[in-house]
Amino acid sequence: MIFKKKFxxxxxxxxxxxxxxxxxxxxxxLLGFFIYTAYTKAAEEQIGALVPQMLEQASQQxxxxxxxxxxxxxxxxxxxxxxxxxxxxxxxxxAEAMQxxxxxxxxxSSSFLHSSSSDLLGVFVFSKNRVFAATAKNYSGFSKGEAxxxxxxxxxxxxxxxxxxxxxxxxxxxxxxxxxxxxxxxxRENQEYLGTMFLALDVSFVDRITGTFKEHNxxxxxxxxxxxxxxxxxxxKEKSDQxxxxxxxxxxxxxxxxxxKLVGITPAIQQEYALxxxxxxxxxxxxxxxxxxxxxxLFLLFIIxxxxxxxxxxxxxxxxxxxLIDNMRSVQGGKFQQTLxxxxxxxxxxxxxxxxxxxxxxxxxxxxxYMIRLKQQEAELYALQTQINPxxxxxxxxxxxxxxxxxxxxxxxxxxxxxxxxxxxxxxxxVKFVSLKEEIRxxxxxxxxxxxxxxxxxxxxxxxxxxxxxxxxxxFILQPIVENSIKYGLETKTxxxxxxxxxxxPDMLILTIKDDGPGFDPTVKTKLEEELSLEPGxxxxxxxxxxxxxxxxxxxxxxxNYGVSLENNQKGATVRLYLPFRHVSERGSLxxxxxxxxxxx
Amino acid sequence: xxxxxxxxxxxxxxxxxxxxxxxxxxxxTPPSESHPEQTEQIDxxxxxKVMEIPYFQAVQQGVEEAAKSSGATVHFKGPTTADPAQQExxxxxxxxxxxxxxxxxxxxxxxxxxxxxxxxxxxxxxLTWDADAHPEARDYFxxxxxxxxxxxxxxxSLAAQIGEEGEYIILSGSQSxxxxxxxxxxxxxxxxxxxxxxxxxxxxxxxxxPVTAYQESKRVVKAFPDLKGIIGIASLGPPAAxxxxxxxxxxxxxxxxxxxxxxxxxxxxxxxxxxxxxxxxPKKLGYLTVMIAKLMQDGTVIEDGMFIEDVGRIQVKGEQIxxxxxxxxxxxxxxxxxx
Numbered sequence: 001m002i003f004k005k006k007f008x009x010x011x012x013x014x015x016x017x018x019x020x021x022x023x024x025x026x027x028x029x030l031l032g033f034f035i036y037t038a039y040t041k042a043a044e045e046q047i048g049a050l051v052p053q054m055l056e057q058a059s060q061q062x063x064x065x066x067x068x069x070x071x072x073x074x075x076x077x078x079x080x081x082x083x084x085x086x087x088x089x090x091x092x093x094x095a096e097a098m099q100x101x102x103x104x105x106x107x108x109s110s111s112f113l114h115s116s117s118s119d120l121l122g123v124f125v126f127s128k129n130r131v132f133a134a135t136a137k138n139y140s141g142f143s144k145g146e147a148x149x150x151x152x153x154x155x156x157x158x159x160x161x162x163x164x165x166x167x168x169x170x171x172x173x174x175x176x177x178x179x180x181x182x183x184x185x186x187x188r189e190n191q192e193y194l195g196t197m198f199l200a201l202d203v204s205f206v207d208r209i210t211g212t213f214k215e216h217n218x219x220x221x222x223x224x225x226x227x228x229x230x231x232x233x234x235x236x237k238e239k240s241d242q243x244x245x246x247x248x249x250x251x252x253x254x255x256x257x258x259x260x261k262l263v264g265i266t267p268a269i270q271q272e273y274a275l276x277x278x279x280x281x282x283x284x285x286x287x288x289x290x291x292x293x294x295x296x297x298l299f300l301l302f303i304i305x306x307x308x309x310x311x312x313x314x315x316x317x318x319x320x321x322x323x324l325i326d327n328m329r330s331v332q333g334g335k336f337q338q339t340l341x342x343x344x345x346x347x348x349x350x351x352x353x354x355x356x357x358x359x360x361x362x363x364x365x366x367x368x369x370y371m372i373r374l375k376q377q378e379a380e381l382y383a384l385q386t387q388i389n390p391x392x393x394x395x396x397x398x399x400x401x402x403x404x405x406x407x408x409x410x411x412x413x414x415x416x417x418x419x420x421x422x423x424x425x426x427x428x429x430x431v432k433f434v435s436l437k438e439e440i441r442x443x444x445x446x447x448x449x450x451x452x453x454x455x456x457x458x459x460x461x462x463x464x465x466x467x468x469x470x471x472x473x474x475x476f477i478l479q480p481i482v483e484n485s486i487k488y489g490l491e492t493k494t495x496x497x498x499x500x501x502x503x504x505x506p507d508m509l510i511l512t513i514k515d516d517g518p519g520f521d522p523t524v525k526t527k528l529e530e531e532l533s534l535e536p537g538x539x540x541x542x543x544x545x546x547x548x549x550x551x552x553x554x555x556x557x558x559x560x561n562y563g564v565s566l567e568n569n570q571k572g573a574t575v576r577l578y579l580p581f582r583h584v585s586e587r588g589s590l591x592x593x594x595x596x597x598x599x600x601x
Numbered sequence: 602x603x604x605x606x607x608x609x610x611x612x613x614x615x616x617x618x619x620x621x622x623x624x625x626x627x628x629x630t631p632p633s634e635s636h637p638e639q640t641e642q643i644d645x646x647x648x649x650k651v652m653e654i655p656y657f658q659a660v661q662q663g664v665e666e667a668a669k670s671s672g673a674t675v676h677f678k679g680p681t682t683a684d685p686a687q688q689e690x691x692x693x694x695x696x697x698x699x700x701x702x703x704x705x706x707x708x709x710x711x712x713x714x715x716x717x718x719x720x721x722x723x724x725x726x727x728l729t730w731d732a733d734a735h736p737e738a739r740d741y742f743x744x745x746x747x748x749x750x751x752x753x754x755x756x757x758s759l760a761a762q763i764g765e766e767g768e769y770i771i772l773s774g775s776q777s778x779x780x781x782x783x784x785x786x787x788x789x790x791x792x793x794x795x796x797x798x799x800x801x802x803x804x805x806x807x808x809x810x811p812v813t814a815y816q817e818s819k820r821v822v823k824a825f826p827d828l829k830g831i832i833g834i835a836s837l838g839p840p841a842a843x844x845x846x847x848x849x850x851x852x853x854x855x856x857x858x859x860x861x862x863x864x865x866x867x868x869x870x871x872x873x874x875x876x877x878x879x880x881x882x883p884k885k886l887g888y889l890t891v892m893i894a895k896l897m898q899d900g901t902v903i904e905d906g907m908f909i910e911d912v913g914r915i916q917v918k919g920e921q922i923x924x925x926x927x928x929x930x931x932x933x934x935x936x937x938x939x940x
Binding site: 044045047048049051052053056071074077084087186188189190191192250251253254255256257258262266 | 623624625626627628629662663666882884885888908911912913914928934937938939940
């Protein structure tokens with residue numbers, strides 16, 4: 001579970017690499033391991049089956065050799081003379097005995113040692129307290145005394161026997177190892193015991209037989225007497241006195257692996273001996289070892305190569321995501337400048353694309369909000385400035401001054417009251433929206449005060465249906481336009497008439513300010529209209545700042561469907577403000593939304 | 602990471618398993634040919650021609666030796682005189698006892714073959730030794746020597762001693778004895794081929810009786826005054842003839858060769874009355890007979906050149922097993938043989 005948690009927290013690249021390792025390298029490693037094991041196992045079994053067969057053949061040859069030697073005394077029966085010597089007992093003339101000794105030994109030498117290509121070291125005949133010997137090498141031991149002992153035991157057993165060098169005191173020069181084969185001699189005609197013949201067989205014949213074995217030089221070949229565990233022959237010529245414990249070989253005929261060695265064993269010489277073949281497995285399986293090394297190297301190369309490849313793939317997958325993450329981080333820090341290059345059309349590419357879109361969108365939105373907010377503040381500041389325009393106040397105060405000098409008390413009171421109302425309207429700063437009625441009242445106030453100043457040069461008229469007066473509109477949208485009309489109208493003409501009309505369509509409120517002034521200069525008008533059709537907030541300060549400010553505010557508040565239109569008629573200019581026909585509640589929520597936006601920015 | 606170590610652990614277990622003794626292959630040990638365990642005791646019946654003559658007594662000794670070394674139960678019983686009827690009776694008794702092998706030295710093949718055939722029909726292995734029956738009546742005939750070789754050898758010995766010319770007679774056992782007839786045939790054949798001056802005057806028969814042998818010897822010595830030699834091809838012949846020659850005091854004029862126990866001829870050889878006689882070892886014959894019986898009962902195929910323990914190599918010619926070469930006994934070596 002810890003692992004699960006850990007895994008979940010790993011980076012995508014590590015996850016991919018780990019999954020790859022689990023899914024690819026481990027199965028491949030296991031597969032390789034199992035194939036190799038099966039292969040080795042098969043090879044071992046094959047050799048394991050081969051070795052006993054090979055041993056069995058060698059064992060049969062050894063058997064044959066031993067059997068041949070065991071059958072050799074038969075040659076003695078072919079010489080009637082020799083049998084006759086053996087039939088003699090030892091009580092006779094010394095000269096005669098010596099003569100017989102000579103005859104017998106010469107016969108043994110010629111027909112046993114020199115006549116055959118056998119590996120006989122010597123032949124001994126024990127008969128009736130006499131010893132006849134013929135050897136190929138000098139020897140010591142094996143005197144008459146022992147003759148009786150071995151002779152008797154053989155007479156009882158009535159069969160051949162095999163003795164090892166440890167059993168007798170017979171020693172040949174060079175300490176040659178031998179198998180001493182004892183065969184009883186029987187007088188066939190009289191069916192009586194004549195004596196015993198011992199044939200010393202040089203064990204090196206085993207060498208010759210096993211010389212054809214695979215890896216002969218590396219292998220250790222032993223001939224072991226089963227019952228006593230004594231070693232009769234050892235190709236490695238290690239301590240020959242050592243006794244091999246019984247349990248060392250779990251089977252009688254077959255092969256097994258032990259201590260890194262392959263051991264083959266098969267019974268030999270009438271099942272009384274065991275022919276053993278031991279070979280270190282690394283010698284035997286040198287090729288397999290080589291194959292294994294090569295496979296491991298190839299496997300490692302495969303792992304390295306595939307890890308590189310996979311790292312590359314994983315990097316390719318994770319890197320764009322990482323770049324996205326980094327980019328998001330920088331966006332978090334407020335930097336919206338960079339978008340990411342889209343290099344691929346895969347999921348990650350599409351994700352990057354969407355992300356880029358989003359970034360652009362967010363950037364634009366922020367820009368828009370930011371500018372709206374800026375304009376708003378500018379507008380408010382302007383409106384504020386408008387309201388407490390020192391020019392306006394100065395002019396008004398001058399008008400009041402004239403009125404006081406003229407003694408028109410009532411008029412003064414009127415002006416001051418109106419001005420006071422205007423100032424209060426202006427000072428009510430927290431409110432951005434007012435009812436249409438209030439806005440109209442304010443513009444009427446403004447016009448009234450101007451009329452005090454200009455008398456007949458300015459005339460005006462407002463017309464509006466009752467219902468629409470409750471509609472909420474942004475504050476100070478009429479005054480800048482009216483101000484404009486007065487300013488440009490009175491610059492060129494002696495008098496001006498301003499007509500303000502309000503009417504409504506099912507979903508729109510249209511405020512029309514019509515004057516009979518000079519109208520817009522065509523170039524200025526084109527420029528203005530261009531400006532008004534632009535996105536809100538990108539306007540520059542111009543002569544008609546008041547007009548564009550109003551248009552901007554409307555657009556920012558209600559969208560591009562609303563705004564300001566300009567028109568030159570026969571007598572002057574007409575400005576129309578298009579506003580949505582909305583009720584208080586909607587306006588309120590709009591206001592709240594806007595405020596929220598503000599704060600977030 | 603833990604999973605990785607787990608995998609490693611598993612791999613380690615796999616690898617460590619290789620260090621124990623792992624048996625790769627077990628070969629079936631071929632059944633040892635040397636001593637198949639004796640599952641049932643086998644009964645071998647040996648029937649000689651007669652019981653109480655030295656030749657068959659020696660056979661009996663060999664039989665007993667063989668019984669000891671082979672572990673088989675051996676019955677040795679023959680007629681008191683060489684009477685075919687008596688021998689038949691004994692054979693019938695053995696058939697009733699359901700012996701496994703019956704080995705007979707057949708007195709009269711014509712008389713005895715039927716009963717031997719009957720024995721074979723009852724599943725008994727029938728051997729003949731020393732003297733053969735008709736071929737269909739037995740599985741093998743154990744012959745002591747090769748007939749042709751023996752016949753030639755006997756005639757050669759005689760010819761050498763009498764200078765290849767003169768008259769001689771042959772003392773055989775009985776006309777019904779097939780192998781004696783065969784030897785006779787080969788002697789005659791050899792005579793015709795090589796010794797035109799040797800003349801065979803008569804073939805006399807001892808009927809395997811010492812008395813008859815003596816009487817017949819006496820008769821022929823008297824009947825043929827120019828007689829130079831006697832060939833005895835039944836073991837009772839030469840001793841009886843030697844005794845007769847000694848009585849008649851013609852030992853130096855008439856040469857005796859033939860088949861006889863060395864023990865019977867010991868005195869004659871040493872005194873110089875007889876220079877040499879020939880025989881095989883009846884002990885060995887008895888021993889071989891039992892061994893062959895045993896081997897056949899064990900299911901061994903009898904082959905030419907086969908080695909029989911304490912006997913040597915045997916020859917096999919068809920259904921005839923030949924034991925070996927004959928031995929010549931002289932004054933020098935006669936003491937070495939105790940039969």
